[in-house]
Amino acid sequence: MTQAIASPPPGVPVLDIDPFDYPFFDDPYPRMEEMREAGPVVWLSRYGCMALARHAEVYEVLRDWERFTSARGVGLVDYAKDARFRPKSLILEIDPPIHTRTRSAMMKVLSPRVMRQLRENFAVQAELLVDRLIEMGSFDGVTDLAEQFPLTVFPDALGMKREGRDNLLPVGALVFNSYGPENEIFLASKPLAEKGFAWLEMQCKRENLCEGGFGKAMFDLVDQGQLDEREGEVTVRAMLMAGVDTTVNGIGGAIYALCSNPEQYDLLHADPTLARSAFEEAVRWMSPAQSFFRTSAVDTEISGVPVAEGTKVFTLMASANRDPRRWDEPDRYDIRRNSVGHLGFGSGIHMCVGQNLARLEGELVLAALARRVRAMELTALPTLRYNNTLRGYATMPMRIISK
Template identity: 35%
Template sequence: MSAPSSTAPGVSVPTSDIDLFSDEVLSVNDDAVFAQLRELGPVVYLPANDSYAVTRYEEVRAALGDPATFSSKSVAFNPQMNEILSGTSLASDPPEHGKLRAILTDNLSPRALRGMKDDINASAEKLVSEMVERGSFDGMADMAVAFPVSVVLDLIGVQGGLREKILPWGEAAFNLLGPLNERAQASFPVAGELFKWTHEEMQGEDLAEGSIGRAIFEASERGEISHESFGYIVHQILAAGMDTTITTIGNALVLLGQNPEQFQKLREDLSLVPSALAEVIRLRTPAPVFGRRATRDVEVGGTLIPAGAQVALCYGSANMDPRKFDNPEVFDITRNAVDHIGFGYGIHACAGQGLAKLEIHGLLSAWAKQVASYRIGAVVPRLNNFTRPYESIEVTDIVRA
């Protein structure tokens, strides 16, 4: 098909009528949608989203490695949310990005989190034991949600009635990273409560003594960071440690349950836990599309993306690209897909991935040690503009190891 009018004369770009954020697309398997786009080309213009979708692994990875050309100041697909995110490491470019990122990673580095490992593992063992005792449970509410919410809120130091509000706040905020469709519009009031709390209302006494949140607040009191930055950092830790982690735990339960031979491999060799997690994220990327803005005319895979254009970097498509991964549709926990880009790549690689890995490694290890087999029943998706969670996962017929 011919190029949209914004493309330079003589340079063609394939187009597609796919809307990445429509109910129809979000309610089906991303693989089929991304496969269509990948086969059209490494870059496909999507009029419904007024975006240039980058669809293949090498091109997505190269774009992530070039923040000067692909600006994160348009990480969301609507200007209101990009304005709200201004001043965060997620939505900033160098040189501002470096300082903001350092504050965040200082509190989420492997060394900073090392002391939490034993407690997280013990909590995982306890939760799995309770689920095994029950024999069946809702994999989302009882495990995928319950575990990371408890870990992250304890980490930040959130106390009292606020704990019940955090999860719906976070889900609403992720809906706002898409375009201003009906889902996003409905999320504005709920997400606004989160922004108001983290940026205006939160005080040190709201956060438990000894928590990371309290430490960051005290740094702002000493003038080491601005109070505004304190709110942004807490907001980002909440996002990094919860919603995408929740989605990934749900995906792991489903994939291992639907592929019992892979689960048995994991049970026989717990050293495969990191590889299993990498494969879950590759095959079911929890946040499959991120926004960027082209700062200049740039050629990607032989296609010109014009300066100022909204770009959709399709992480989920890149992770299923057969040009990079053999038999990408196959779930293989021995693949060790450490070069997946489910956590991003480059300076904007997920700052919270250390925390996510700590949580999920602990839970998968406990599950593989305590469970001999289980069955996945009904799986109900929940539509979100940015993440791909389930509403519920029926886990039944659990046999204790």
Template identity: 45%
Template sequence: MTTPVEVVAPASVKGDPYSVENITNPYPLIQRIREAGPVCWLEDIGVFAVGGYEEVWEILTDFETFSSAGGLGPKDIRKQAAWRPPSILESDPPTHTVMRRALAGVINPNVSRQLRARITEPADSLVDRVLAQGEIEVISELAEPFPLKVIPDLLGVRHEGREALLPYGNIVFNAFGPENAILTRAAARADELSRLILESCTYESLDPDGLGVRIWDRVHEGLITDEQAQLLMRALLSAGVDSTVLAIGNLLAVLAERPEAWARLRREPHLAKFAIDESLRFESPFQKFHRTVSADTVLGGVRLPKDAKVLLFLGAANRDPRKWGDDADTFDLDRNASGHVGFGMGLHQCIGQPIARVEIETLLQSLLERVESIEPTAEFEPLVHNSLRGYARIPVRLIPA
């Protein structure tokens, strides 16, 4: 006989996760969210919240109960129109299954391995250039230029319009939060940027040698529609640039502040992959987004009604001591960080993850070969963003090897 689950009221937690204070330093609030229980109620914004690894993992892997089709923001886009057509991130099966299958032969680990040979030279060239400068700002001179070249070149996107990629992605991910001043500033050119991106994703705009035309081949095969091909291209461009920029920045910020870790990586470069996963766990670029409850359910003893929004704190799950140990708030090269949810988990795990990993590792290896040490030259400036965590500025001095 199954023991009935005791239903309890969720504990209330005060604090607005979208305030500038909690965005630039989210960890005190997310610790309170974790400690409040499996599910809590965030008073300031009126939403259920989950920050424990076990509960976040359960929601991410149960797409039937916790739907993405309602949107990743606080608004239910099934009932209120979104500012753009929903992407693969904002879909459930069967639509999601069809779109994901269309990508299977285009973006996969084998393609990513082939990519490494194509991007090693651009990575080396970029590192040589910034090393010659000595003092650099990591985000604008290293973390942004590399993905902005690699991803559009890989997909065969024309050069005209690439300047829209970063500001467009900034809108996309800020829209996973509330309609606050942060989103208002980001969305000032939303219509124009959305048009430029979609124009860059049409079949006629793509280089025939790029991977983008292979997505359009799925249209010609009858697997997906024209609109779905454009949406898949759009998803790859937005997710493949912004989150990778921040992942590179966060990794280098962590290592700049820990010279002993940089020195060890230079001695043991095979640890690069472990350093990347540990950084994605420790300073997760993707911090939080919503799911929509598709049917009345109980999670962690708390009743969640149909159509309720649940705010998932990936950054909290990635520092949950119950999963990672008492030193979860410490960056540790010896930790096995596999299983982190920095790229999501389950059905909606990041579609560009294989490419992002190759990009980050290739750039890191090039830096390890050429740079003796990375020295901060001023305080790092945190990025003020509704859903992503990273830095607006990382000023450092690169010491040649």
């Protein structure tokens, strides 16, 4: 556990809120509003850290890697003070100049040109998935839809073998859980992921990747001298983490949003070209990645509040995405909203490297549904998949009515 700074700066509101417990996860929005309204900066007494819940302050910190470093960990633990149980992410938890090199490699492999090349096959796979869902009529919107699509198309495009892909979500869950405290939620995810780490390590080696995928393309960059062999393996692993968990939760959140707001699905059904907007708005409204930490690298300030070097700063992107100072009627899901500026994929140099892939997958699966499904509805309340960083569903019983 990180060493808490003894006391907050004078005048900063002190709140006894635990953003990592079950009641908060069940309904985070009232407590997020409490934090936003308390001030631009608040102090969470349970963890001895600053918290930012308004859009302006969260945006400022995420954009300024020199003042607010990721290299000391994007979780509660400060790597400059405390031991860590896993290697640093070569994307999330490294700052320039190393970050510039590794992110540049990933952006080449996941470039807009590559996304255009993937689009046709992803669209075909989305149509095949909707075929199966129409035949089923009733199904689980998480396991049969939100998980099924990303766990098929993305690992295929990367060049991963089919066997063992069920390890991806447990491993991702543990990694994202590790950014919070070592609470019950974190501990419960450890046994599920134990075998998965060894499996994932092997899958990210060049000899286990199929030709033609962008996993092999990453090793082409290794051969060109842009990365070393180990960096190539770790970067392929980072692509998997960036391209699966948040996408699954983003698609699941979009399905939940559309089922819960049938008038919005009617708009989408009438105009499937709104699919990209429907997914983007769901990422704002649901925020699959809810929060990350930064650490103050220097003595500085946020909105006039002094921030001492070494202070952990908790950035709540999910709260920023519902800040009425930034959005009109922020709690309303509106697929015609201009959601540019939301922080669902982060911001700055550590903005989600897989965001374009997630957008492509979300758009195509929603468009395929909109073209062929007249209505969809929940048949029972969905259940949450608890995670210290991510927000998403474990189950979502639903049914669809085709044309």
